[in-house]
Amino acid sequence: MIPEMASPAHQAMLRRFSLYGFLKNQRYFEPFFMLILLEKGLSFTAIGFLIGFREVCINLMEVPSGAMADRTGRRRTMMLSFLSYIASFALFGIFDSLAALYAAMLLFAIGEAFRTGTHKAMIFDYLAAHDLSSLKTRVYGVTRSWSKNGSALSVVLSTALLF
Template structure:
């Protein structure tokens, strides 16, 4: 929908996506340090504003350079939000001695995010049919700005246990150093979160498995809902080391069947995957030193790792489709295996 009637070639679209990915990778850790040194709530506010400007650029300048500007702004906005949100939520809970509630809250956030994909997709389609991309774009600008207004109301507990006069680069280096002792948790988040890149191929799976094009949206609409179910269960059940391994086996089974009904198995895989993702993200937040002033930076280190590992997911898809991705999931499951 973003590139509808843009006149851009496939090569230009590929370059634009590369610009977006590169911007996100380069800005990820530095933006985490900004959140730690200055304000995590401020980063969330700025994230919404930058992404609003990205949509505006796409609407006002529907050309290659307009899209390039928008993707740079979008990448910067996403980097500012990444790390800052998790750190702010954890700090707010820690301020009241409720750190143990992070897994439940993280599960709720993940659940709502996935469920929201369904009505958002319906509304976006309706807006596009009524007023084309300009209408959908300007409504998106308004929603991004509204998210910044909401973020302004987030509480932000004071953080003064460290050196209040430490500079930005000192904060950045502190975060990088603190990621080393807990590297196992950082690597686990990077590996597991990277798997989410496979979600982009769900519609292609439906088409490859002989779902009529007209029915592809309806055939895949249940997948984020099953993912939401898995995320919700993560707030109630403990993680077992075999869950991600089971997810990989289910995905491989679905790929071998390669029929429309196999999408149900893809949904089961996605639910199991989101269950594990909530738990590894929570484990990382618990492993970060409670007295650190660089929580967002450490979280961003894991995020940048996931951006890099995501290329392995893309490569697996190119080389062997869903079967290869399932094998990659099995490998990642073995790497992060934590017997209980």
């Protein structure tokens, strides 16, 4: 617990931010994703280019997605992110063509770009609104540690599911 955030309302928000951090990295699909792409007939090289394309797209969209979040609101940006993920997974599931897989990967990249900075901005906005900006590093550190714990658990559970 962070003593300066001892009020029940602040503790509830810290729990919510931490829970999101923990759950956002529960990516049980990742080990299966490679198998699915291999089953669709892609070579390891093609999969590498597909993943590289996703990473380039995410990096190119980071700043524009932040600007859009500032203009349209954080919640709307998060909703757009999750809708983009859903559309991406639908395309991955339905189509086998390389062009469709690149379109799906672009949608996934949009989801990632719109999600990554929005959570952090929501935390900082909350702290600023409650005159707790001096706690930015500590609060973000707590939520980040929950995120890392979630990643570690995800790896263990994904491995158990795969084998």
